[in-house]
Amino acid sequence: MARRVAVALSGGVDSAVAVALLKQRGFSVVGVHMTNWDERDHSGMTCCAQEDLIWARKCAEHLGIELLHVDFVREYWNRVFHPMLQGFLKRNETPNPDILCNREIKFKAFSDYVSVDLGIESICTGHYARLKPKEDGSVGLFRGIDVVKDQSYFLCQVPHQALKRYLFPIGDYRKEDVRELARKLRIPSANKKSSAGICFVGKSNKFATFLKEYAAEEFCRSGAIRDIDSDKVIGEHSGLWNFTIGQRVKLSGLNHPLYVVKKEIELNQILVGRSNDPRLFSNSLRVRNLTWISGDAPSTRNVQVKWRSRSELCDAEICSAALNAPQIEVKFARPGYGIAPGQVLAFYQGEECIGGGEVAERID
Numbered sequence: 001m002a003r004r005v006a007v008a009l010s011g012g013v014d015s016a017v018a019v020a021l022l023k024q025r026g027f028s029v030v031g032v033h034m035t036n037w038d039e040r041d042h043s044g045m046t047c048c049a050q051e052d053l054i055w056a057r058k059c060a061e062h063l064g065i066e067l068l069h070v071d072f073v074r075e076y077w078n079r080v081f082h083p084m085l086q087g088f089l090k091r092n093e094t095p096n097p098d099i100l101c102n103r104e105i106k107f108k109a110f111s112d113y114v115s116v117d118l119g120i121e122s123i124c125t126g127h128y129a130r131l132k133p134k135e136d137g138s139v140g141l142f143r144g145i146d147v148v149k150d151q152s153y154f155l156c157q158v159p160h161q162a163l164k165r166y167l168f169p170i171g172d173y174r175k176e177d178v179r180e181l182a183r184k185l186r187i188p189s190a191n192k193k194s195s196a197g198i199c200f201v202g203k204s205n206k207f208a209t210f211l212k213e214y215a216a217e218e219f220c221r222s223g224a225i226r227d228i229d230s231d232k233v234i235g236e237h238s239g240l241w242n243f244t245i246g247q248r249v250k251l252s253g254l255n256h257p258l259y260v261v262k263k264e265i266e267l268n269q270i271l272v273g274r275s276n277d278p279r280l281f282s283n284s285l286r287v288r289n290l291t292w293i294s295g296d297a298p299s300t301r302n303v304q305v306k307w308r309s310r311s312e313l314c315d316a317e318i319c320s321a322a323l324n325a326p327q328i329e330v331k332f333a334r335p336g337y338g339i340a341p342g343q344v345l346a347f348y349q350g351e352e353c354i355g356g357g358e359v360a361e362r363i364d
Contacts, residue, residue, distance in 0.1 A: 002028040005122040005167065006114040008106060009033050009067060011055030013182045013189045014126030014170055019063050020185050021169040022124060030120065031060045031067040032113075036076040036105060058188040068118075072109050079104035088211060089219045092265055093342025094244040098154050099356070103291075107155075107162040115165075123166050127151045129353075130171035131163060138294045139164040141353045146174040153309040156346035156356030157291040208242045215239065223268035225249060228261050228277065237270055246280055246338015259338070281335035282362045284319070287345050288327045290357035297323035298355075304348040305330065307339050307359070313348055327360060 005022055009015050009031035022029050033056040035049050053069065060067035080100045087095035106125065114120050128144035129152045138160045144150040155163075170178055175194075182190035212220065225235035235251045237243065240263050247260045249272050258272040261279045273279065292298070301323065304313040315333035330345065339345075339359060346356040 002026055003122060004028045004030065004120045005124050006030050006032050006118055006120045007065075007124040008110060008126070009056045009060060010126065011052040011059060011189060011192075012126065012194060013187065013192055014128070014178060014194075016059040016063065016126075016187045016189050017173075017178045017182050017185075018124050018126045018167075018169045019059070019065060020181070020187065022167070023063065023065075027122075029063075029065045029124075030118065031056065031063075031065050032110070032118075033057075033067060033069050034072055034105070034110060035069065036072050036080075036101070038073045055189055055192065062186070062188055070110070070113055072105055075109045076101070076105055079109070085211070085214055087342050088241045089215055091342065092240050092263055094340040095342045095358075096154075096344045099157055099344050102154055103157045107158045107166070111162055111165060121165060124169060125166065126170055127155065127168050128171055128173075128175070129155055129168050131166065131168055134294075136294070141293055142171075142351045143348075143353065144168075144171045148310075149175045151309070152348075152353040153306060153344075153346045153356075156293070156344065156353050158293065159291060159295060160293050161295075163293070211241070212239070215241065221268055223270070225251070225270045225272060227258070228271040228273040228279070234258075234272070240265065240268065240270065243270055244338075245340035281337055282332065282339045282364075283335055284329060284331040284363040285336075285339065285345065286327055286360040286363060287330055287357040288360040290326070290328065290355060292324075292355040293353065294355075298347070298349065300349075303330075303354070304350075305332070305345050306348070307336055307343055307345050311336075328357075329363065 005027045007019050007029055019029050033053055037049055057067055080097055084095050084097045087093045114123050128146055128149040130142040130144060132140045132142055134140045141152055141155055141163060143152045219241060220239045222236050222238050224233045225237050227234050243260045245260055249258050259275055260270055261273040261277055262271040301318045303316055305316045306313055317331045318328055319331050320328040341359050341361055343359045344356050345359055347354050
């Protein structure tokens with residue numbers, strides 16, 4: 001009897017090609033489309049949930065598989081959206097909802113649904129990452145072959161207990177090869193534009209505009225934007241949470257671009273400077289809420305890190321006395337630009353992603 005696999009079928013080309021590859025390998029595939037955001041509950045806001053479901057149905061029909069539809073709206077709100085709001089508004093941090101969604105929804109809520117409700121143990125997604133068994137019996141998470149599309153950063157807080165149930169068929173492919181394969185198989189989403197940004201924001205909204213709908217008046221107080229060198233007020237902001245460290249500030253009449261260097265919460269003001277301002281660079285950080293994918297801290301203090309999905313790997317050292325401490329200090333071999341509290345720092349050893357944690361604060 002063919003091994004059954006539940007595929008998270010989004011409606012895009014990546015998950016559709018993942019289905020095709022599994023079928024070629026003889027698996028019995030069931031497609032499952034997740035709805036994580038209910039656009040009907042949020043007047044004035046539109047997202048692509050209904051459109052994605054239509055695309056998922058087209059792909060499932062073309063590929064000859066059953067498609068189920070599961071609603072994780074409540075789970076998404078409680079585990080992803082609300083914590084994200086707390087980070088942006090109350091703590092003035094820069095959380096990453098994509099990493100939260102992977103950890104809490106795609107590799108927890110979805111995993112539970114597939115095993116409990118469907119009785120299926122194997123799960124597949126269209127992530128550009130690779131999984132390999134390790135000598136100790138755990139599963140290692142490795143960067144995808146396509147260095148541009150690699151999504152291991154977004155999976156850095158998923159433990160191996162969850163990962164060992166998953167398959168990533170397209171991790172060994174480059175995006176252009178996935179597109180070409182989809183065209184050959186005449187998959188409906190072969191030329192569909194890849195999704196970008198956060199699912200609940202929608203195509204017609206900016207992130208800050210969207211969050212403002214959920215921000216209480218106290219978080220939208222205007223304040224000064226001050227040039228850190230001249231100490232002159234050069235503009236006004238409408239809420240500190242609209243800005244993150246390293247972000248370019250768009251103001252008219254500037255002779256040169258300026259970037260957010262610091263947010264002074266007590267004074268409700270933003271300090272801006274030039275891109276080469278040394279205060280925009282971090283040499284070491286404190287990192288909290290750590291997840292080590294194998295379950296154990298690394299055996300060596302020498303690691304590589306990245307603080308954004310597209311940033312290059314940077315050599316670093318874990319300087320804390322205990323590697324398995326709940327909060328650790330990480331020192332970079334070269335300064336990191338524009339790192340903000342709440343961002344996720346992912347840890348690597350070569351091609352393997354070994355974990356991740358939230359930036360608590362900059363040390364120097």
